[in-house]
Amino acid sequence: MGGTDDITWRVVEVLGSIPSAETMTALGHLVVGALVPDEGEGAPQISVVEGPVIGDLGEITLDAVGLADDSILGYRLHIFAHLPEAEGGFTLKTVERTLLCRRGVSGDLCL
Numbered sequence: 064m065g066g067t068d069d070i071t072w073r074v075v076e077v078l079g080s081i082p083s084a085e086t087m088t089a090l091g092h093l094v095v096g097a098l099v100p101d102e103g104e105g106a107p108q109i110s111v112v113e114g115p116v117i118g119d120l121g122e123i124t125l126d127a128v129g130l131a132d133d134s135i136l137g138y139r140l141h142i143f144a145h146l147p148e149a150e151g152g153f154t155l156k157t158v159e160r161t162l163l164c165r166r167g168v169s170g171d172l173c174l
Contacts, residue, residue, distance in 0.1 A: 064139070065168050065171055065173045066170070068159070069158070069160075070160045071158045074155065078093070078097050081154060082094070083153060083154040087121045087142070087144060088111065088123065090121075090152070091123045091140070091142050092109065095125060095127045095140065098138065098140070099127050099137075107129045108127070108129045109125055109127050110125065110128075111124070111125055112125060112126050119146075120144060121143065121144040122141070122143050123142050124142070125140045126139050128163060134164065134165055134166060134174055135162055135163070139160070140158060141159040144156050
């Protein structure tokens, strides 16, 4: 695995606002859609690695793999959300992205 960084800002920038969804899984799919282009048959495969877990925050970890990149296989996205209030869904708090490397790693970079 490559480096991990906080890319919450990028999700908000692409979507135009802080996203919310009824479930953590649905929120995870919104986040993936903002970060990984849907290229038809080349669209990434999404799988739940861990969660969803509901505690002080909602939490889920997803892998989005199958990117059309020669060094980066995909991303592991660790997503945190504020719990729903009376009428709202889970609202995004933080997205941490870890690179999943296809061939190997040098420091934090995929080779």
